[in-house]
Amino acid sequence: MLSKEQKIEKLEEFIKRDKFSEEAWNQRGLLPSSDEMSQELNAFFNTTAQKLIKNIEKNCASKTLQKTFNSQLATLEKDDFDTEENEFVCDLLYELASLVEVEISEDLNNWLYGSTLDTISYLQEMFESQKKVEIIEQVCTKCSSMIEFIIKDIDDHTAQTDWLVAECVTCLELNLIPTGKNIRLQNYGTYLVKEQLDGKDYNQHQAIQYLEHLKKSPK
Structure with a gap:
């Protein structure tokens, strides 16, 4: 378990990182999104990390941190991004949640795929249409x-x-x-x-x- 100081340090490092650089996209085997889109997403994640730092400084409980994630996630319109961008967003939010030791997998799943029935339908379609994963x-x-x-x-x-x-x-x-x-x-x-x-x-x-x-x- 990371200490309060370690969590803040990791969040500050996360803020400094160019999370949507050309290299970051290349590591996912994707072409970079537009500069405008990348800047918008960087700003979203930096704001989220800054809010988490304030929560941790105030010794907020995990439920408060989870509410911060959910309120930030609610500001993103999934339809504004393509599938690869949405997956990238979820991976980075999961990374942030791991840094502050909060579980948000179900919240990310609901945002990315919708309800449980929608998720089952999506997974069935993916399994039938894609190569072995x-x-x-x-x-x-x-x-x-x-x-x-x-x-x-x-x-x-x-x-x-x-x-x-x-x-x-x-x-x-x-x-x-x-x-x-x-x-x-x-x-x-x-x-x-x-x-x-x-x-x-x-x-x-x-x-x-x-x-x-x-x-x-x-x-």
Whole structure:
């Protein structure tokens, strides 16, 4: 469990980050949205994080933090964004909720897919129309919490392996996640991407060596 000071520090780091940079879109295997849309979404998330900081400074209960998320979420019109933008929004909100240890999965699900019946219908349609989707679970090397992500758009003809250096949101440990070219990872908010290593420059041994170097480097 993070302390009050640690939560505020992580939220401040979140605010400083360009959450909708070209690199952030590329990591999801997507073309960037317009600058106007990206700026609008950055402003939304910064405002949300600032409100959470104020809640934490006042020692508000988890229910108050959850109400802050819900009130902010209510200001977003899902129809204003495409499917990939909506998924990006939900992933970042889940990340924020994880930082302050609040559970909002059901709220995000209702916003993204609608009622339970709508969700079942959507999942059935997705299952019937899309290729196999693989959910990956990787245990954090420090705290043993589960790092979860979904792999989409797999290119079966790609042999090259790329690597993500990911920070566990529970204990801040750096972990190495193997990926591949033309693979899109959808983050469930259990990790933060710190760096992406190109498989042309790093084999497995080199990637592990680089990870250990980062762990020893001063933060």
